[in-house]
Amino acid sequence: MDSIVEKIKSGELIPFLGMGIFEDTKCKDGSTLPYDSDSMILALNNGRAMSPRLMYEYSRAAMSLEQRKGREFIIQMTNHIYSSKEYEIPDTYKWLATLKPKYVIDTNMDDSLQKIYSDCNHFLITGVSRITADWDRYLIYFYDVDTKAYTRVEKDKLTLDLPILFKPMGSTKPEMNFIISDADFVDWLTEAMGGYAMPEILKEYRKNKEYLFLGVDFSRDTFRMVTNEVTIGLESGIVLFNKDELTKKEDKFIKTHNLTALNMSINEFIKSHE
Structure with missing residues (x-):
């Protein structure tokens, strides 16, 4: 073996x-799941790119979104990415x-x-x-x-x-x-x-x-x-x-x-x- x-x-x-x-x-609807930092940022921000400084790493982008929209937004958005669609x-x-x-x-x-x-x-x-x-x-x-x-x-x-x-x-x-x-x-x-x-x-x-x-x-x-x-x-x-x-x-x-x-x-x- x-x-x-x-x-x-x-x-x-x-x-x-x-x-x-x-x-x-x-996903069953044809969309994809995040597989790197850039795609995670796009998923968190409804498909929109952020500034080059924030695009460096998704934790930085998530922090910016949290400061603007609140902690609960980031929690719910992260859950939505993985729980709202069926995927193999x-x-x-x-x-x-x-x-x-x-x-x-x-x-x-x-x-x-x-x-x-x-x-x-x-x-x-x-x-x-x-x-x-x-x-x-x-x-x-x-x-x-x-x-x-x-x-x-x-x-x-x-x-x-x-x-x-x-x-x-x-x-x-x-x-x-x-x-x-x-x-x-x-x-x-x-x-x-x-x-x-x-x-x-x-x-x-x-x-x-x-x-x-x-x-x-x-x-x-x-x-x-x-x-x-x-x-x-x-x-x-x-x-x-x-x-x-x-x-x-x-x-x-x-x-x-x-x-x-x-x-x-x-x-x-x-x-x-x-």
Whole structure:
């Protein structure tokens, strides 16, 4: 059996998913879902481009929209992007559904990951920001396959006996919580650096692990910082890039994190490891 598949199944190689896995994903009405920073900005702003300064990264654009239209607008608009239309689950999720990794990190904000684990009990951890009740920037849920429902649980209930789905940037379900604007990321990253972005059990589990980065954009400062905090203690990993040349920041990040860059599309990679 392929060593990558074996490592994913055993938990030695942890899938880390980004927005790029939605490239070419079509909704039933023919529209597309955001698959990079630019397309996310257009989706948040009703298809209209914003100023070059705001188009640099979607968190910056989201912050501008939040300042003008309010926090609730950004929450509802993000939910609308992923919940208002029917679309087929991307091939990456279909592939992972056959492997059922013990631990998956998914920075996307829709519920595709939850769907592929809906046939088994599991834990779901979603990121939250800008709360005053606690230092922790996450919520933990237990999914009961018999009731088909999520129940929020305390962190002492979390175990490694069941699959753990970690969505640090939040999700549409079971509750709408999104890390999307600059203010969200600043708050989340600040607490992450203090050790409050994930439960202690995962901090131990992640030590000396390898990661498989699919659709993650390392050309943007924000997601390099998110990745750095979530994968502290990593041993090595694989990252896919389907373009001619890496930026200097991407190249530096890959080298300092002992990652191997493969110049191939996600679909090519999946087909070679089915």
